[in-house]
Amino acid sequence: MSKILITGVAGLLGSRLADWIINNTPHKVIGIDDLSGGYIDNVPKDVLFFKENLINLDSINNIFKEQKPDIVYHMAAYAAEGLSPFIRSYNYNNNLIASANLITCSIKYNIKRFVFTSSMSVYGDKYKPPFHEDLQQCPIDPYGVAKFSVEQDLKIAYTQHKLPYTIIRPHNFYGIHQNIWDKYRNVLGIWMYQILNGQQPTIFGDGEQVRAFSYVDDSIIPLWNASQKDECIDQIINLGGIKEYTINEAMETLIKVTGTKLKPKYMEARHEAKHAWATWDKSVELLDFEHKIGLEKGLTRMWKWAQSQPNRNRFVWPSYELDKGIYEYWKH
DSSP, rough: EEEEEEEETTSHHHHHHHHHHHHHOOOOEEEOOSSSSOOGGSSOSEEEEEOOOOOOHHHHHHHHHHHOOEEEEOOOOOOOOOTGSSSSHHHHHHIIIHHHHHHHHHHHTTTTEEEEEOOOGGGSSSOOOOTTTSSSOOOOSSHHHHHHHHHHHHHHHHHHHHHOOOEEEEEEEEEEHHHHHHHHHHOHHHHHHHHHHHHOOOOOOOOEEEEEEEEEGGGGHHHHHHHHGGOOOOOOOEESSSSSEEEEHHHHHHHHHHHHOOEEEOOOSSSSSSEEBOOOOOHHHHOOOOOOOOOHHHHHHHHHHTSSSOOOBOOOOSSSOOOOOGGGGGGG
């Protein structure tokens, strides 16, 4: 029996992976989350849970020292890509410094495998999609820079300290346990919150941005395989859906699923890649990925769940580190 440490265990990916491991393997799950973006209700009851921020190196070191994990899944992040230019310090502390602390402890305590969920944001807008793993990273925002930096640090940790790692680049995951109460991230969740509260769902720009959406359950077994297969060591692997949609098409699908009469409201365009989706053949080869749940079916499942959730307060930043250039829809 191994001990599996999952950061971000109260979030979408972390909670779903923890639940699968508990129900399908003999292994023990240790979970870390500061509950800034996830909810304790999402954490399976058999997880040994620590409410902690990864920025606190001494506290994280103590968890490693006492619990002696074998495998680390690093899924904790504040993934507000569009907001990251206006919260640079927060972004780098929570997405880069926190990750460096986890890597330090993983080297120190001889972790057998470190699986990092990076982001498709590292590709930026330089290339014509679909993006494949061999492309040079070229992020266009601080969130992507942080993810790119962690990828590079893991390569150094492997070369210098023999820390075996696997980098997963998920793209546009959604599903049960996603945070739908954050104003700045998870577009499908934002729309569901708006529809539940009688608000027009918002689209930035003309809605012709193209993305591939991925229902979380399709990627749980591939995520598990990332830590179990030796051929995944020192590899970067895209993970996610195989069909791309415009944002307008995704909106139309959600309107059909929810039956809402609300019409989308078009807002100021923001700084982002216009067309962004990735290849998936490597995930099939190395992780046994199968795309089973299409967008309409996945949204139907998520909508049913969303309707059963408590009416939580929506998270809104009280102030930003930088107001210059902030978009009208985020101004206070």
